Amino acid sequence: MNLTLKIWRQANANDKGKMVDYKISDVSPDMSFLEMLDVLNNELIEKGDEPVAFDHDCREGICGSCSLYINGEAHGPDRGVTTCQLHMRMFKDGDTIFIEPFRAKAFPVIKDLVVDRTAFDRIQHAGGFISVNTSGNTIDANAIPINKHDADDAFSAATCIGCGACVASCKNSSAMLFVGAKVSQFALLPQGQVEATDRVLNMVKQMDEEGFGNCTNTGACEVECPKGISLENIARMNREYLAASLKG
């Protein structure tokens, strides 16, 4: 396949940035999207140009490093995948592909397609944990039986990879799917009950301070989430938040 790529280039956080056109030929449909960018970068380097910077690491859809807004969608046109799992067979010969960074006030661009997502970490610092020390003297794991459905729902919420597609897809740049997933994981488990009140209040407070927007129930986040994190998690977080606010 021969393709035209329109890629966001921005030298650093202070640079204004612009879209730049690139041609790439002989793209195999079996390549992943990032492998296609590898080929482009190697061509650029051998020509003496600067390669395009993008985040990536595991390349199997689990680390959450890769991002990219491709043709107006977080992680591109396929469903249930991250950009590293997107394959070129989703595109046609002659296509023009727009590649931009995840855009949000809370995700400033570092370079080209690389953004700073440490706001997500800071939300987790505020309460995304159960306060238990690693003494080795906790109770036996099977002393806490957990209803399988709750355990499965907690697991589903916990599969969030923290990529930020929800924020990038949301017209309000809301992080509520991300925060809701972590709040839900612990809300569904007996171990998480003790600190439930503080957790949801602190995490939501930090989320607001980071400059993420609010949720207006559009649901774009759920559609674009590579891990299929459900909107139910936002509803559960709202219930938790309400209950916590009433308790004060």
Place this chain on the structure above:
Amino acid sequence: MTLDSKIPKGPIADKWTNYKNHIDLVNPANKRNIDVIVVGTGLAGGSAAATLAELGYNVKAFCFQDSPRRAHSIAAQGGINAAKNYQGDGDSTYRLFYDTVKGGDYRSREANVYRLAEVSANIIDQCVAQGVPFAREYGGLLDNRSFGGVLVSRTFYAAGQTGQQLLLGAYSAMNRQIGRGKIKMYNRHEMLDVVKVDGKARGIITRNLITGEIERHSAHAVVLGTGGYGNVFFLSTNAMGSNVTAAWKAHKRGAYFANPCYTQIHPTCIPVSGDHQSKLTLMSESLRNDGRIWVPKKMEDVMAIREGKLKPRELAEEDRDYYLERRYPAFGNLVPRDVASRAAKERCDAGFGVNATGEAVFLDFASAIQRYGKETAHVRGLDENDAALVKKLGQEVIKNKYGNLFQMYDKIVDQDPYNTPMMIYPAVHYTMGGIWVDYNLMTTVPGLYAIGEANFSDHGANRLGASALMQGLADGYFVLPYTIGDYLSDDIRTGPISTETKEFEEAEAEVKKNIDHLINNNGSHSVDYFHKKLGKIMWNKCGMARNAEDLKSAITEISELRAEFWKDVRVPGTANEFNEELAKAGRVADFLELGELFAKDALQREESAGGHFREEYQTPEGEAMRRKEFQYVSAWEYKGEPKDAILHKEELQYENIEVKERSYK
């Protein structure tokens, strides 16, 4: 220097308890005056950083990723072993210890492995307390599955993403300490050297990957949880950023490197599809609980399948060769990884590979789908003879167990594994070798520790499935926090370590010199060009089967390639900015040294053991032939060029396990 493994005296079952009872402790007030650097935030580094901070030490943690949550432990799939014996199937600490030593082909250190087995049960308790959502049965208790090389069911799991859930558990423990200010986290920082002061590890030099700034960081001890070096093969299941740099710099500063040639080539990975390929994707070993591995018996069927004239599911049962079940009836599809990988290679070398490249075998779920489908139909009182219904129900069960893996496969290969067998082939996955450590997990540099995959100690020549997660968390949560205290108890009066010393200055100057060379080299080829060449040499000559002649030529070729790299690599951009090519160049430079030591180690080890298979040393049936005279750890001391490295031997004693032929028949 002679190697002292510092194994405590006494019966094996009491060693760890006795050790803990007699070490020096640091009182809580003094811990506040002691700094510890932890490099790497995977299961080992993350759990160590969190625990050390809980204990009261001031921790500085470093990772090259943009968040500690993205360390490559996140990608571990199948599960974590623990001798809980929840299934009542005869498991025990001893049996886990025994399986691990035997699985490692009698090339690991007994005392370390026993301790690992001993603390394994604690890990599960700890993780559940942290809210890790392991898979459960309907009664609400934890579920288990089986992994290769064992006869019990001791693997705890969270679908096909156990590593993710465990790492997020360790990450959450870290977050709690970051929030308290006890861990200072440095994301997007790469460690580029260890700094020694008066012979002790007292700090590191890092590069800020956003600004390019070279920084000095000091501490009373340095812990490396920096993972394995599988990416020396270019293509592996490791993350793109996984590298040997931290471990290699430590080696250059005096840490011996042990058994570099012990590499795990995992049997079930998605085969290579073309030259553009950047990495390989694992299909978890847990799939071998339900998938059966086969190739056709007849060459004409192989050809018909390759040409697409015959669908694999159409081939009659009697025309299929379930070669693992045939060769290893006792363990069947659940033989250890090294055995399964070699068996796949044997069939493919004989011409029975089922894809266009001839390097793939089938992993088939049809019979499991049937079995589960019938069982579910029976439980629900539905018609067990309704083929379509049974298939649908069976597929649902498989989806619950392995859904994410099947989806990954479908996306990469563009085939639906519910309806056609997966095609798989071995790929580099894990490195058992690593920095030599004693019982305390301390390297040959005082104050420098190595934990998790970065060290060598627990898996011998082959790691059993679901044991990497166990080891990473055991080291970080339960072992290092004790052993490091014993060392740090001497440092309560030391006070802060200054970075304004000549040792830091020199180390920083050397790092900068290297970077300047790479940036100003202006060669003609990209970093990947050299990395791919190195990978080809490694895979062809140091891969699943090795021989003296190939290894000798690998040594020459790698050293020539290294010279060419330094002359001709092209790194665009500048040193003072986000520059991934520069980071990659530094990593590949170290791989080019490690690769040569790897080949040298493989050449020196004139036996076959676990993942190290020397063609000259095999039984008439083609099984690995171990040799008594090689019952030692090879620990290499750095002396300039890899060819000059000096071998030190740690003899391995087996007092609690009888060393015998490792059979899975």
